[in-house]
Amino acid sequence: METIYKYALVILLLVVLFNLGQALYFMMTDKDGSKRTVWALTRRIGLSVLLILMVVLGIWMGWLHPHGVGQ
Numbered sequence: 001m002e003t004i005y006k007y008a009l010v011i012l013l014l015v016v017l018f019n020l021g022q023a024l025y026f027m028m029t030d031k032d033g034s035k036r037t038v039w040a041l042t043r044r045i046g047l048s049v050l051l052i053l054m055v056v057l058g059i060w061m062g063w064l065h066p067h068g069v070g071q
Contacts, residue, residue: 002063009058012051019044 023040030036058064 005054005058005063009051009054012047012054016044016047016051019047 019040023037023044026034026036026040055064059066
């Protein structure tokens with residue numbers, strides 16, 4: 001379960017980065033008045049919140065172990 005969970009986190013991170021790149025592309029190519037940039041950034045924010053919640057859940061369930069920098 002831990003390995004699948006870590007792969008899911010990496011895939012979700014790649015999807016977040018893809019949405020960020022997609023928003024940049026739309027911002028550079030679209031004409032004024034297009035909502036595609038806004039929707040790409042909105043999806044990125046939602047996916048980022050999901051990613052953070054998944055990391056918190058993974059730590060809470062014991063599937064992920066923080067390395068303890070600064071202790």
